[in-house]
Amino acid sequence: MIFSLMILFTIGSDSSSDISYGEVYLEETGAYQAPLVSTSLGYAFDLNNTFLNLNSVVGSAQFRLWRYLTTGVMGQWIKSSYTKSGDSLRRLSDTADLVFDLKLPRWGMFSLSQLHLMIGKWNIMNLTSLEISLIMGAGAGFINYQKRLNSNESYEISYLWSAEQRIRFNQNFGFSVSFFGHREAVFFQPSLFASF
Numbered sequence: 001m002i003f004s005l006m007i008l009f010t011i012g013s014d015s016s017s018d019i020s021y022g023e024v025y026l027e028e029t030g031a032y033q034a035p036l037v038s039t040s041l042g043y044a045f046d047l048n049n050t051f052l053n054l055n056s057v058v059g060s061a062q063f064r065l066w067r068y069l070t071t072g073v074m075g076q077w078i079k080s081s082y083t084k085s086g087d088s089l090r091r092l093s094d095t096a097d098l099v100f101d102l103k104l105p106r107w108g109m110f111s112l113s114q115l116h117l118m119i120g121k122w123n124i125m126n127l128t129s130l131e132i133s134l135i136m137g138a139g140a141g142f143i144n145y146q147k148r149l150n151s152n153e154s155y156e157i158s159y160l161w162s163a164e165q166r167i168r169f170n171q172n173f174g175f176s177v178s179f180f181g182h183r184e185a186v187f188f189q190p191s192l193f194a195s196f
Contacts, residue, residue, distance in 0.1 A: 115136050
């Protein structure tokens, strides 16, 4: 009881002139929008191909059509190696009367249009802020294949979809993580991007 009265007396004795709220800063910003030009380069690996491990280098270039809409191209160079299932079938076809002629994807070129669904800033423990973008994309293009046995080349038309999270470190550079897929597989891709 006496302790409670002492706390009330201490709180009540403070005058309003002693209260300090620290310093207040205001930052004036324009409306967020997609960058005028952006490029990215990253590494992607497949998540669901049964017979092949697909490791690839992926590059893209985009330019802004509208405040939240960009369009451009995406290229993918693919290195294929056999999974355990693929290697078992390959060895079986070499020893038994079985033909295992798999098409090996080598590279792909796609158009890609992206919609920047969320663009904003995250406050990181009042230390710094990071600009974050959530981007969905779609497009179409073709994939170059090589037959395993006769080395014939072929091209196949393919759809493309993507979902990407970008984190901008400063005005021009950042890091992104994305999932994208086409007729060959679904890929996971960390990458670096630059925008101007």
